[in-house]
Amino acid sequence: xxxxxxxxxxxxxxxxxxxxxxxxxxxxxxxxxxxxxxxxxxxxxxxxxxxxxxxxxxxxxxxxxxxxxxxxxxxxxxxxxxxxxxxxxxxxxxxxxxxxxxxxxxxxxxxxxxxxx
Amino acid sequence: xxxxxxxxxxxxxxxxxxxxxxxxxxxxxxxxxxxxxxxxxxxxxxxxxxxxxxxxxxxxxxxxxxxxxxxxxxxxxxxxxxxxxxxxxxxxxxxxxxxxxxxxxxxxxxxxx
Numbered sequence: 001x002x003x004x005x006x007x008x009x010x011x012x013x014x015x016x017x018x019x020x021x022x023x024x025x026x027x028x029x030x031x032x033x034x035x036x037x038x039x040x041x042x043x044x045x046x047x048x049x050x051x052x053x054x055x056x057x058x059x060x061x062x063x064x065x066x067x068x069x070x071x072x073x074x075x076x077x078x079x080x081x082x083x084x085x086x087x088x089x090x091x092x093x094x095x096x097x098x099x100x101x102x103x104x105x106x107x108x109x110x111x112x113x114x115x116x117x
Numbered sequence: 118x119x120x121x122x123x124x125x126x127x128x129x130x131x132x133x134x135x136x137x138x139x140x141x142x143x144x145x146x147x148x149x150x151x152x153x154x155x156x157x158x159x160x161x162x163x164x165x166x167x168x169x170x171x172x173x174x175x176x177x178x179x180x181x182x183x184x185x186x187x188x189x190x191x192x193x194x195x196x197x198x199x200x201x202x203x204x205x206x207x208x209x210x211x212x213x214x215x216x217x218x219x220x221x222x223x224x225x226x227x228x229x230x
Binding site: 042044047103109 | 148150152160161162165167172173175205207209211219221222223
């Protein structure tokens with residue numbers, strides 16, 4: 001079974017600064033997808049960024065980028081120019097690429113990010 | 118396009134009762150997944166339905182069940198409620214169950230007293 005570990009329960013960043021959230025995972029599969037989801041106080045889960053394991057290039061979405069290290073099974077999220085609206089719970093998630101796995105996501109325990117004005 | 122909707126948004130039930138939660142996916146989406154979120158256990162996968170068939174099931178007791186209708190709307194049912202079933206229940210939909218992206222609904226907050 002796959003597991004996802006987020007070792008930072010809480011993080012804090014100054015507005016306009018950069019912060020990195022850590023995520024490690026364990027799997028015996030070679031093909032899979034990794035995601036970062038954001039859950040603000042409204043509780044609506046929002047996809048921030050995704051990474052296909054077969055792609056060596058790190059994904060980037062505006063101020064959000066990842067550092068994907070497949071051999072180390074590490075998938076960190078970097079938020080640049082942090083904004084007050086980035087304050088939320090961030091979840092790292094894994095999804096197998098196997099057809100039988102469908103849409104099943106395995107989530108980490110989350111990192112609560114606070115943004116200081 | 119309307120997003121994923123879940124009803125009701127809040128629910129209070131008594132131990133021993135049963136409850137049914139509903140999820141309407143984004144129009145055209147055929148896959149619906151359910152997750153339970155609690156402070157202690159985090160986010161846990163319950164089950165996934167695709168074209169009215171359960172494709173995957175998480176490690177939950179048989180009191181938790183679900184179904185999907187021909188219009189892709191899904192319901193989940195919890196029978197003989199326990200205090201530990203208090204949670205936020207999230208539903209997510211995707212186009213075909215192999216999509217890159219799942220879209221989540223706002224959740225149903227269930228409180229069992």
